[in-house]
Amino acid sequence: MKKQRSTFMFSMLCFGLAFLYIPMVLLIVYSFNHSKIVPIWGGFSFRWYKVLFESPEVWQALLLSLKIAVVNATFATLMGTLAGLALVRFGRFRGRTLFSGMISAPLVMPEVITGLSLLLLFITLSQFIGWPSERGFTTITIAHITFSMAYVAVIIQSRLTGMDESLEEAAQDLGAKPLRVLTDITLPILAPGMLAGWLLAFTLSLDDLVIASFVTGPGSNTLPILIYSRIRLGLRPDINALATIIIVTVAIGVILAGYIMWRQEKQRQRDQQMAAADKLDFDTETTA
Amino acid sequence: MSEASQISNSLVKNLSYKLQSSWKTLVVGIPYIWLFIFFLVPFFIVLKISFAESLIASPPFSSLFQWAEDGALQIRVLFDNFAYLWEDELYITTYINSVKVAFISTLICLIIGYPMAYAIVRSSPTKKNILLMLIILPFWTSFLLRVYAWMGLLADQGTINNLLIWLGIIDQPIRMLYTQFAVYLGIVYSYLPFMILPLYANMEKLDITLHEAAADLGAKPITTFLTVTLPMTMPGIIAGSLLVFIPATGEYVIPDLLGGGNSLMIGKVLYNEFNNNHDWPVASAVAIALLIVLVAPMMLYQHIQSKESES
Numbered sequence: 001m002k003k004q005r006s007t008f009m010f011s012m013l014c015f016g017l018a019f020l021y022i023p024m025v026l027l028i029v030y031s032f033n034h035s036k037i038v039p040i041w042g043g044f045s046f047r048w049y050k051v052l053f054e055s056p057e058v059w060q061a062l063l064l065s066l067k068i069a070v071v072n073a074t075f076a077t078l079m080g081t082l083a084g085l086a087l088v089r090f091g092r093f094r095g096r097t098l099f100s101g102m103i104s105a106p107l108v109m110p111e112v113i114t115g116l117s118l119l120l121l122f123i124t125l126s127q128f129i130g131w132p133s134e135r136g137f138t139t140i141t142i143a144h145i146t147f148s149m150a151y152v153a154v155i156i157q158s159r160l161t162g163m164d165e166s167l168e169e170a171a172q173d174l175g176a177k178p179l180r181v182l183t184d185i186t187l188p189i190l191a192p193g194m195l196a197g198w199l200l201a202f203t204l205s206l207d208d209l210v211i212a213s214f215v216t217g218p219g220s221n222t223l224p225i226l227i228y229s230r231i232r233l234g235l236r237p238d239i240n241a242l243a244t245i246i247i248v249t250v251a252i253g254v255i256l257a258g259y260i261m262w263r264q265e266k267q268r269q270r271d272q273q274m275a276a277a278d279k280l281d282f283d284t285e286t287t288a
Numbered sequence: 289m290s291e292a293s294q295i296s297n298s299l300v301k302n303l304s305y306k307l308q309s310s311w312k313t314l315v316v317g318i319p320y321i322w323l324f325i326f327f328l329v330p331f332f333i334v335l336k337i338s339f340a341e342s343l344i345a346s347p348p349f350s351s352l353f354q355w356a357e358d359g360a361l362q363i364r365v366l367f368d369n370f371a372y373l374w375e376d377e378l379y380i381t382t383y384i385n386s387v388k389v390a391f392i393s394t395l396i397c398l399i400i401g402y403p404m405a406y407a408i409v410r411s412s413p414t415k416k417n418i419l420l421m422l423i424i425l426p427f428w429t430s431f432l433l434r435v436y437a438w439m440g441l442l443a444d445q446g447t448i449n450n451l452l453i454w455l456g457i458i459d460q461p462i463r464m465l466y467t468q469f470a471v472y473l474g475i476v477y478s479y480l481p482f483m484i485l486p487l488y489a490n491m492e493k494l495d496i497t498l499h500e501a502a503a504d505l506g507a508k509p510i511t512t513f514l515t516v517t518l519p520m521t522m523p524g525i526i527a528g529s530l531l532v533f534i535p536a537t538g539e540y541v542i543p544d545l546l547g548g549g550n551s552l553m554i555g556k557v558l559y560n561e562f563n564n565n566h567d568w569p570v571a572s573a574v575a576i577a578l579l580i581v582l583v584a585p586m587m588l589y590q591h592i593q594s595k596e597s598e599s
Contacts, residue, residue: 026440240440
């Protein structure tokens with residue numbers, strides 16, 4: 001009976017993973033298709049990669065997207081970390097409910113509403129104070145920071161709740177100034193969370209289509225906006241080539257990051273074991 | 289201790305206290321002000337415009353505040369846009385359809401995702417890491433490109449039709465792209481990881497031996513599932529379902545790319561109302577009405593999250 005159940009679970013898992021991965025594998029296979037019509041196989045070729053690399057619009061869009069993603073990730077990590085610190089460590093402060101509501105609302109807000117409301121804000125601002133005079137890099141970056149920092153704050157919050165507060169208290173009791181506690185204790189512990197937050201904010205920004213297409217202006221096409229404008233009209237082999245490059249890059253990045261994290265975890269466990277063994281040695285020596 | 293040193297001591301203490309509290313103000317203040325300007329204020333602008341009148345002007349809506357002839361400030365609030373949404377059957381149908389599509393997709397995600405999460409929890413630690421990575425990987429790759437992948441599969445000349453014709457099962461391609469079916473498929477495909485991850489996180493914390501005990505005590509598998517496993521995994525089910533349902537209701541990209549012209553989803557209507565018809569007041573009213581539909585599930589999600597972070 002039990003065997004039967006786990007067979008069912010296991011086959012569901014295989015089915016689910018196949019469902020997730022087969023479309024992506026086919027997308028990659030067809031990028032090497034020589035034929036102009038995507039799903040009809042016309043022999044292996046790098047033809048569409050060549051087309052892709054010779055297209056200046058793609059390069060421009062990629063460059064703009066990367067610039068936005070880097071600036072966004074950096075600012076979102078800084079502000080998200082501050083917000084996470086405030087929510088976990090400051091107890092009750094004035095306006096806390098509003099603050100925690102505002103920080104988590106972007107996580108579940110439909111993208112069309114976020115995009116529309118930010119565009120209306122930018123238009124209103126430019127009428128009253130003349131800024132932003134044009135929409136593009138700055139407005140997209142501001143919009144991305146606003147929703148990315150919410151994700152960073154969640155990561156930092158969970159990292160901080162899992163962390164032992166007594167470490168900071170001990171440092172304080174030993175006479176360390178608050179700033180010193182922050183730089184020597186809190187930040188090193190937060191660093192992996194901040195790195196994860198930065199990477200997440202970076203990919204969220206690279207991936208966003210809806211919000212960016214609301215707040216962008218003429219001539220500022222991010223990569224998703226460019227891809228979208230092309231695939232709306234149907235299948236395009238050069239987009240398959242672009243998709244392959246993106247998917248392979250992301251996959252290598254994620255696997256590498258996962259491997260490094262796994263090794264660090266192993267190292268940490270080993271250190272703990274060593275420390276425990278040392279303590280045991282010390283205890284037996286002192287009793288002897 | 290002399291009086292002077294006592295005073296200077298308390299001064300130093302006072303100063304360091306002030307420094308610390310101003311440091312705290314800065315930590316809270318920067319993200320606070322940012323969110324106030326770029327999240328809260330925009331929301332009120334949308335609310336304001338949703339009560340305005342549509343005009344052919346720049347900006348294309350009337351002002352709520354007007355100076356009457358006798359110099360008094362008048363506030364003109366129009367419920368016309370909401371009345372328009374209410375009276376036009378198209379909008380009502382679209383709202384109902386969006387909720388229906390999101391709800392059914394959430395259910396399908398749950399049916400596929402639940403056994404998957406369960407199987408991952410039950411596997412060995414090394415396998416678990418690899419499987420989790422496989423679930424998370426699509427989440428990091430481009431959402432748009434994953435939807436595009438389905439266009440290639442579902443098209444009339446697409447992979448699935450070609451395969452079925454080659455196998456001799458059909459001789460005419462079945463229309464799958466630009467149908468309601470494709471929208472469901474796209475939503476389930478894109479949001480499945482959002483269902484699996486909260487379920488996994490919830491099950492990982494559970495004591496799996498409990499239902500083994502129930503089984504040992506002679507409970508039938510179905511009884512064990514209904515009385516032990518299901519109630520215990522309820523928080524994960526609710527969190528995962530909300531994470532699928534809320535964004536799916538306002539989804540724009542999937543109905544546009546896979547559903548084609550005849551798919552009625554509210555996110556798409558909002559986008560078109562704003563970008564194609566340039567009717568800002570109606571677009572804003574659509575946005576506010578969408579928020580009203582989603583406010584209950586969104587608050588439920590916040591409630592669960594805050595309870596989760598407390599425990």
